[in-house]
Amino acid sequence: MTFALDTSTSRPFPFDNSYARLPQQFFTRQAPSQAAEPWLIKLNEPLAEELGLDVEALKRDGAAIFSGNLVPEGADPLAMAYAGHQFGSFVPLLGDGRAILLGEVIDRNGQRRDIQLKGAGQTAYSRRGDGRAALGPVLREYIVSEAMYALGVPATRALAAVSTGQPVYRESILPGAVFTRVAASHIRVGTFQFFTARGDTDGVRALADYVIDRHYPELKDSDNPYLALYEAVCERQAALIARWLHIGFIHGVMNTDNMTISGETIDFGPCAFMDEYHAGTVFSSIDQGGRYAYANQPGVGQWNLARLGETLLPLFDADAEKAVELANSVIQQYGERFQIHWLRGMREKIGLATVEDGDLDLIQSLLAAMQASQADFTLAFRRLSDAGSADEDALFLSTFREPDAAREWLARWRDRLSRDEGRTEADRRAAMRVVNPAFIPRNHRIEQAINAAVEDADFSLFEALLSVLAKPYDDQPGFVAYMERPKPEERVLQTFCGT
Ligand code: AMP
Ligand code: MG
Numbered sequence: 001m002t003f004a005l006d007t008s009t010s011r012p013f014p015f016d017n018s019y020a021r022l023p024q025q026f027f028t029r030q031a032p033s034q035a036a037e038p039w040l041i042k043l044n045e046p047l048a049e050e051l052g053l054d055v056e057a058l059k060r061d062g063a064a065i066f067s068g069n070l071v072p073e074g075a076d077p078l079a080m081a082y083a084g085h086q087f088g089s090f091v092p093l094l095g096d097g098r099a100i101l102l103g104e105v106i107d108r109n110g111q112r113r114d115i116q117l118k119g120a121g122q123t124a125y126s127r128r129g130d131g132r133a134a135l136g137p138v139l140r141e142y143i144v145s146e147a148m149y150a151l152g153v154p155a156t157r158a159l160a161a162v163s164t165g166q167p168v169y170r171e172s173i174l175p176g177a178v179f180t181r182v183a184a185s186h187i188r189v190g191t192f193q194f195f196t197a198r199g200d201t202d203g204v205r206a207l208a209d210y211v212i213d214r215h216y217p218e219l220k221d222s223d224n225p226y227l228a229l230y231e232a233v234c235e236r237q238a239a240l241i242a243r244w245l246h247i248g249f250i251h252g253v254m255n256t257d258n259m260t261i262s263g264e265t266i267d268f269g270p271c272a273f274m275d276e277y278h279a280g281t282v283f284s285s286i287d288q289g290g291r292y293a294y295a296n297q298p299g300v301g302q303w304n305l306a307r308l309g310e311t312l313l314p315l316f317d318a319d320a321e322k323a324v325e326l327a328n329s330v331i332q333q334y335g336e337r338f339q340i341h342w343l344r345g346m347r348e349k350i351g352l353a354t355v356e357d358g359d360l361d362l363i364q365s366l367l368a369a370m371q372a373s374q375a376d377f378t379l380a381f382r383r384l385s386d387a388g389s390a391d392e393d394a395l396f397l398s399t400f401r402e403p404d405a406a407r408e409w410l411a412r413w414r415d416r417l418s419r420d421e422g423r424t425e426a427d428r429r430a431a432m433r434v435v436n437p438a439f440i441p442r443n444h445r446i447e448q449a450i451n452a453a454v455e456d457a458d459f460s461l462f463e464a465l466l467s468v469l470a471k472p473y474d475d476q477p478g479f480v481a482y483m484e485r486p487k488p489e490e491r492v493l494q495t496f497c498g499t
Contacts, residue, residue: 007409012054012061015074015103015116019185020208024202027078032068032100033131035178037165039063039458042142042345042466044159048180051107051159055064058160061309066160066180068100068120075102079123083197084190084257085307089293092197093191094257095125098133101186106339112214113187119178132168136450136496137269138177139462143449147441147469148305153243154236155265156240157182173453183265187211189304190257190413191313210313215262224416226315227326234305236263240340241301246349248274248377252284252495254292254300256307269497273440275485277370277377283443283495298338306331312337327365348435349381350413351428354420362416366409373400376485377439385432388425437472438483441465443492 003079019027040063048055071077072074079096086094099118107113119133119139138161148155164176187207196205204289208226212219222228240263244251251258252270260266270284279295287293292300309327316323346363347355372378376399394412397403417428449461476482486492 006466011073012057013072013074013103014052014114015072015076015106016106017074017076018112018210018214019080019114020076020078020106023203023206025081025198025200027080027101028095028124030079030123031071033078034069034116035067035162035164035166035176036276037164038067038069038178039161039163040066041139041161041177041453042164042462044146044157045155045165047159049108051105051113051182053105056471062160063162065164066117067092067164067178068117072102077102077124080186080191081194082188082190082257083193084188084255085193085304086255086257086288087289089115090193090197091257092116093125095194096123096186097129098123098131098273099181099186111184114181116181116182116183117178119164119176120179124370130168132164132166132176132314133179134168134170134174135163135177135454136174138179139450139453140446141179141181141268142463143441143465144271144471145434145471146466148249148265150470150472151247151437151440153247153249153265154240154263155268170194177193177310183260184262185211185214185260186266187261188257188266189259189261189308189311190255191261192308193256196311205315208312211261213447218233224316224326225294226312227261227330229307230312230316231330231333232269233261233263233308233336237305238334238337239263239297239341240265241298242338242345243343244297246345246435247437248277248294250274250281250283250292250294250345251270251297252287252292253497254304257305259301263310270495272443272492272495274377275491276374277367277380278374279367279371283493284404285494298335298342301338302331303332305334336372340476345435348365350384351417351432352420353423353428356416356419358416362409362412365412369400370403370410375399375406378437379483381484385429385436388429389467394494418449431477433475434473438475438481439468439472441469442482442486443495444486444490447492466470 014175038047043062045055065072077100081095083092084094099116100120101117104112104114122131142158142161145158159182160180164406166176167173216232219225250272251268258267272283274281281294282290309331313323315327380399387393387396397406400406449465452461454457468482
């Protein structure tokens, strides 16, 4: 494996690498591999600014740095060790097989953030993989990361995309690329499982202490900081998964190695947004049993968090029985936590400022009508935000194949709104428009952008999509076509990890 450091050293990153200071079993140091002919597709300049990076240096040296060809000064490149349950089966050793953590920076808000290259070559954890990424999945992750950010959903961010000028060999030969990801950290449920699988309780404790310091410093003085940590992670995940449901997001591969401790969405390879609403929607080609279907996500979240709880048992209490009791009391609250977040967000989506007992039923009736009539999830809520006049109502109803149930529902909704005191019609509309996006990264648009890039090296659709998705809650009259659901021939029924 070649590794050349350019003599004209580049220090665009004020690195401060805390993970690299952890005990050696946490990671394996690994320099990135060389790319043949790197070309900078995209640099996220606003994010680079937020991270306190030298944007001019990155514009100049970005192709070399973000391909892995030039390791910037201060980086301490490494691959992180982790384990994980993949579709329910435990794999004791996974780890970064095609990702290399360059290091960490403290951003302008004082937050520590990881900068990681994905697709920059093999590591100690590559098993039979080539450590590389194809252009399509890199663009997909770029688009969805930034869309999630603009939608207000915690997720890892996209700092850069480069093409390598080298082929990668999948079912077909594809252009290679490297994705540069920014995360609050890359610590996963599976990172804890890695130590538990080795009977390394000191490792679990060191990791938990590190996580409390980095992500939950306010818990340090709790009576039982580890139990408080577990509660806090459950809370963040419950809130996160509720947000996914509010925007019609399906992660696609919610393995325990793809669930962060920070509460950010991560590793959404085969993810997709629903067009028409159906609770059982699955896109991922590898999710044959629908384990990670849209409406299964909260339950899977709980399952994954139960696995996290198992790893923390020895830290909860020296008495094993007591430890299990404590873990159970936390995981049993998860369902209620999730329901609170979900219901609060759904109330907002239908424009309610007050709380009534019948609200859940009202929301479920709308979802049932949407499912029975193949209503487009995003469009229906956006048009409901603007409902009022007969014409505006008709636009909402036109998203349903069979509008009768939706028409009856509108009457029930208006009756409920009449008791939603303290809010004018204009307030209600405005409040709904900032939670019901006009634009989501629709699958067919992503596919079109990827195809143009892969087949014709044309990145204009990728750029257009990024600019539309940067303002998902604004009407962008020049881009109404991006609001629309796919035509029958444009529908994407399956997505792939592309690994
Ligand atoms: P993911 O599906 O991206 O969450 O990855 C699951 C596991 O497979 C992780 O340990 C990855 O590092 C590894 N992996 C995925 N793709 C590759 C690849 N092309 N080369 C090496 N390892 C890979
Ligand atoms: Mg993963």
